[in-house]
Amino acid sequence: MSQETDPSDIDLHEVAEPLRRAIGERYLTYALSTIMHRALPDARDGLKPVHRRILYAMRELKLASDGGFRKSAKISGDVMGNYHPHGDAAIYDAMARLAQDFNVRYPLVDGQGNFGNIDGDNPAASRYTEARMTAAAEALLEGLNENAVNFRENYDGTLTEPEVLPATYPNLLANGSSGIAVGMATNIPPHNIAELCDACLHLIKTPDARDDTLVNLVPGPDFPTGGIIVEPRESILETYRTGRGSFRLRCKYVVEELGRGQWQIVVTEIPYQVQKSKLIEKLAEVIQNKKVPILADVRDESADDVRIILEPKSKNVVPDVLMNTLYRVSDLEVRFSMNMNVLIDGLTPKVCSLKEVLRAFLDHRREILIRRSKHRLEKIDHRLEVLEGYIVAFLNLDRVIEIIRYEDDPRAVMMAEFELSEVQADAILNMRLRSLRKLEELELKKEHDELLQEREGLEELLADEDLQWSRIAEQMKETKKKFGRDYEGGARRTQFAEAGEVEDVPIEAMIEREPITVVCSQMGWIRAMSGHIDLNRELKFKDGDGPRFAFHAETTDRLLLLGTNGRFYTMGASTLPGGRGMGEPLRLMVDLPNECEIVDLFIHEPGRKLLVASSAGDGFIVPEDDVVAQTRTGKQVLNVRGDVVAKVCRPIKGDHVAAVGENRKVLVFPIEELPEMGRGKGVRLQKYKDGGLSDATTFVLEQGLSWLDPAGRTRTETELAEWSGKRASAGRMAPRGFPRDNKFN
Template structure:
């Protein structure tokens, strides 16, 4: 833009600002809006703005807990149009959640129709369902008509809405809350109202109570879906003291005896916020992938209650072992995180302890009590003023009638009349404090009340009723005045209200009893595989192309077996279903396979590469049964090797465990069990070297040390033996030959060796 086209009018403000500042200011505004008006609940009533507006709109629609239902679409529409200018779908979802007894400990909405279920199914559309408030919701809004809280204008300034609800019980802890804001989040579990009321009463009696003491009244969360909390007490105390922590929550189950040693596990309660359908789907996947060999089947027999049946594959183990395995592998055990980040005064986000949250609630209840008492006193003062005027009218009825009948402006005439002596007659000597201001003149309020009095009220009985009402109001006013001027009386009144709340929502309430129980988790020992699987004989068959299968029973190893065209047998040996197989690849990795997970022997089996992650370029060097405590000798084609404990090569994952390091064209070639005191190695050059086993190191992983030195070619085979028994091999005719005199080939490790003895196999293999 040229200089002559720029706006240089000094009356027009310059609206430009740096982009960094503009973005920062606008993002900060958005963050504060999200924190204060969307994601974090208020510590006083435990509600977010959307929940507070839903309850207020239902109150305005007069949807009491004993009244009729209204369409959910009508409720969400009123909330959106009057108080919450956001999507109706979001409003309806929030309202539906308040009606779900598996999500909310004390539902605030009484739903009629399909409001979703524990399987994770969504509620029906808002046009199909109906709702009203529950008694718990009415306890939250009690006192709104008595100036208990401040009101503010709604989003367009046409209506007003409450800033916070009066809240007769600590809803924040009773129903919990969760939300994600900008840079902060909150996650609070539900608790039992009766226990919270006991903690509040103790806090009123002992304001400086310790957090550990409050645990005597609130031992932990109380989830809507029940379950068993297995978190240690000291961890729960620390979580409540700091406002951050977590709780381990398990399902609740029973063991049903089916007779003849058979049994099944029935899960009756699942952890909080776990969808039953997804839980069953996950466990079924574990069964299909044979991750839990002892588990045979799972069935969902749930109706109104939860009933998940777990059938074991074997009766040889205890139900606790099965459940401990499921705890580790599925959502039958979860961790519920505690992050008590709330708006402590409606404005400031803070991570609070349980004591701070309860103190915020009690301080709020005191404010509500003072405001309601003040409001009631104002109403009483107004009514007393009216009653005084009405009593004057009754005591001077003839004069009042004359003024009304003949005066052009009866209201002004009533106010001008001197009723001073009337007060002496109207009020007893002990209550009389003199005529009102204006020398016994009636106020405008009193005159208006006299003029609005009905003719049927002009009877002697009515005068007596007015005096009784006046005396009762004077007594109530004196009590309120004492209450407002005494902190002790205020806390006593709050304690009475909390006791009434406890009685209302305690053991006699349908949801009053504690649902979640406590137990010790205990240490879970590793369960041996043979304890989980029926021990049965099998024959493992692995072909030259790597197809593996398990045939039932111990068959004759010389029997002719069927293979794919161009394929044939390579490894055939007897095993049992409880065995673990070790496969050694030419890439130097060991792979572990459970014999119970092998495919059946009716077909051709499956490629071992699909069962474990064996690369395409790697070949199977050896396949054998794992024996604990044994040692293995592994060697590469370059003539390097070492001894490794067999227990150290067992892999826990499909990807196996790297043991022998190989590079370039070098390949792992030999894996033999160690037996004896000597090592014999033969190269592709047919030279044999014998040396003592002590010269080989024992390692967990590495390249190893040089076994034999070669000018051309590499290593062909290696074995271990006992020097005193001699070195044996199979000759071309299949006969065993033994060489006892080995001095000619005996040497130090890494030597070249001497030409193999007469009759040594042409394939340079010892066996």
């Protein structure tokens, strides 16, 4: 039963709107909040709101760089309760990162206790650690109590917090930043403060400076973990010009001589944001999987410094060859992507160039200078007014004392008698008795004159833009001196080098060439026995298994395997298990499906061509170089469907093809009739009414077609006119003495 809606029940404050618009507006609000108040840093002080609030809360707790430490739980609790209404774990994580000298180029928090390490271990809980500010953090807060920046109410309106910090150095570039907002992200590497100050000084002197000149002064990032940048200068210049790009960063290493020609590589600096423990695991995995056969062992001998030992397989290995190979397969070389997406004036997200970011910082410094100068001017005016009152009081001290002692309203009487302002009268009345002895006319007039002189200088400064930039330049020079080479860790850490042309290192250069004998059983168990053993020698196999392939090879060879699914798989002979046991299943080394069998296994010879054919009698010629696979999954070459499987794989050794069907009919035709392809089903070799292809081979027509008779003797048939025909014809019955298994050899 339906009921009509009572008009009196309708809430007049409810507004009906389409769901699409309602969701869109709310999601946009959320996106803007994430961009402005969480994920993107401000170009002026280089901080996100959480970092700004942490530093401001530490200042309020008076945690100066030369003072005492406080529990991290107290700091993160104050930040959460007063300014940042989010999880205390998130706040503590942000604070802990500011204390990690391997993550932050100029740490803003001085941590005491376990604040994590380069291995990726987490910091201790906030109740176990203590913290205070560093000198670099204090430099960001300098002038905060001089009306340098705007303040806004905190989230509940009980306190105020700064919208941005004054920042005496370009912290955005000095410490870098990274964040993921909604629909945009930022990733800025750290730089050297001294170089940034030089670039700022040049930009002050030449406002329309070229990007090339700025990149001469700031040649690239300066990562806290050091390393070597091998990015070409043209690429770096383009990255700084557009605000987007990447830097190739390599580890730093030395070659240590061990005597008797032995040596080892010692990695002393690893790329930025690479966890050392994971790097060691990756290198160990590279050794286990034999991806770099010339690497024998890796050890971590690090203490406070980084010391990773890389041992070569042989002293004959060239160190550069080993390192160039490891750069490709491990994080000893990484790419740091730069995306200088920042908030301009705290409002507008924009991808900025190096010049634009420095310009935003310098404009901020000019605004700070003007605001602090005006604030100082107000203080001077107030003090001058008070001093003039003191001078009047000094000249009429006895009368002033008499008024204070006997008048009911001394303030009004003094103002009327000596023409004082309220400020002056209050200052005299609030003066302590002990101050009377300090009231000397000369001292008062001296201070008065000095303040007038300072006031005059400030008015000149506020009126002259060139004078303002000169003062900012002086401040930048002081900052450079303070945080330059003499500052702890102020010298540049990341070096530059030419990457050079790294050619593909051939497998032969990485593996010692040794003879082996490859043995593969019928069930697909493979092993490599040392040396070239007698292939007729009896070998041990698992129960129910027996020999199938056995051939001589070398450790530098690559093996090709064709499965009945038509896929070719590639294996390095050096990666095969040793010959002491029964070996290992092939299926553990390549992704050969369980339902597929091995058609053939042989050594790869570059430049050779193969004849491949399916059980249906379709086939083609394929260059052997085209079937080499780069991954475990192999490379599909012969397409087969349904019950059809790959049947034949033979190297081309002649000008004619001989095919024999399960019906024992043989067909011989010129090899030119077969197409050369990289992949496909192929064309029909021989036609059958029933059954399919049994075998196929190639031979030189003049030398005749050979096979092994049942007695094991080689027979050769030179008169082949009877079996010659066009490709895809049926053929004739096999010659007398042809093997019963319908195989040519």
